[in-house]
Amino acid sequence: MTEQKDEHIIEAVGRCRIVIQNGEVVDVGDAKISSCPLTRKFAHPVSTPDKESVKANIEYRIKKWGMCTPHREVIETREFVGFGASEILSFGLSAGMLDAVVLACDGAGTLIATTPALVQGIGGRMSGLVRTVPYEDVIRRIEEAGGVVIDTESATLDQSAGIARAYELGYSKVAVTVAVPEEAKTIRHQYPDAFIFGVHVTGLDHDEARMLVDASDFVTSCASATIREAAGEMALVQAGVGVPTFAITPTAKDILLEKIRRSNAQVLIRTTKLPVISEEQPDPLV
Template sequence: MSHEDEHIIEAIGRSRIVIRDGRVVEVGEAQIRDCPLARRFAYPIPDIRKESVKANIEHRIRAFGMCTPDREVLDNREFVGFGASEILSTALATGLLDAVVLACDGAGTVVVTKPALVQGIGGRMSGLVSTSPYLPVMDRIEQNGGFVLDREHAAMDQVAGVALAAEKGFRKIAVTVASPASAQVIREIHPDTLIFAVHVTGLSREEAETLVSSSDLVTTCASKTIRETAGPKALMQAGTAIPIFAITKKGKALLIEKIRCSDEQVLIKSTKLPALGDQQPNPLV
């Protein structure tokens, strides 16, 4: 049975959350108990239980209209130092990229060209599995220089999103990808695209290897297999609790650009990777 207004996201330890008509109607079990990033959320989650996950999602719905027609799509605030949206919006602002392909609740796959859109959409979004179309959200994205892949169904198709960006004349394209198969296809068809792997908790060893071999940048979430496969292959690592690994020189350039544009103090040193602190998600899955 399909619902006209339904969004499924996987958030906070890969809990499966269903939102209908602006209300959280289902929260699944999380795969992890503790996450150092979740403790630093705008609405913190000190321990990962169904009640605290539900409260966090309800806060996002109230705060910026997530999974509703009122969804805000612009933001300039940084939420984490080396988040995917922070890295990609910096690269867009400085000209390393000219378009980013993302998934947005209420719109599906979108192509965006403004840093504030990357941050507004991606900075507060968890792993989107499926969504329903909201014309006001799509209109706001397009009024701010973005393109919506499928206004009718809000389909999520990152391969088609990269093709749309290329068709619109963009050349320096980045895409966020959660599926190892999609990453492989994009790498084959659009070899120059910068692929940023996201939402990787729970991947098998084989899936992790496929994703890492096709990606330029990989976030680790609570994934044991990504830490084990991406770490030794990485040219650079940002962060220690939830590291981001640059697998290629192109990915490394984006991390270095993020550091260059930041006023934060940074330590740079040669070392064997992965370099993991004692603050990891628990358990790694």
């Protein structure tokens, strides 16, 4: 494994740009929002995403789960939110509706996961990953859990390469998380049967939002006004009203409804024009 600077860049809590070096938070950028109902429910809550609060939240994740360090935990069975990307994709695997998920992890880059606990352990604790470096210990844990890391030398973030490798390995019901609209469009063109989950969407302009929604099966809304508009027009099902997740295609609708069917939680079902938005939204929507 080649020697690289121990630096990670993530975007979290209103798309703050956060730099972590050698397990320490060394820089926190400005958030695009002033409040979010989801961040107030974090294990280490963020009421107002100022730099000090965001730094404290990331430091908690580093200490608690080893994020962006060689101690990074990759297995989890608990759900953090009802209809988050990792929760939905983990369920898809457990229900046999998916057989592989391509996602990204700090300390490993793009990988293929085939077990629900690995998807939840990585995705449930992962914010928008911009850059990372490989850690042998993290890669080993992923591989011991049945995962396949695409680039063990450089921890490259390349979802297109990840989904290509998944098909090469013989998987046929492959899901992939994608944050870049152009990449989602490319994947949809090259792999029409892929199951695409659009994530990390805060700050997309109208054209980018439309491109991502057009290419996706599921899309999260984060603090994006443009995704709420574009996905609301096309979605078959909306889950949640504060920071909603949208099922765009019949396949996504099937997974979401099956997750609801197997849950013991109380659920309200009604037909209506989407999106349905509550007063508890990220502020402002950008």
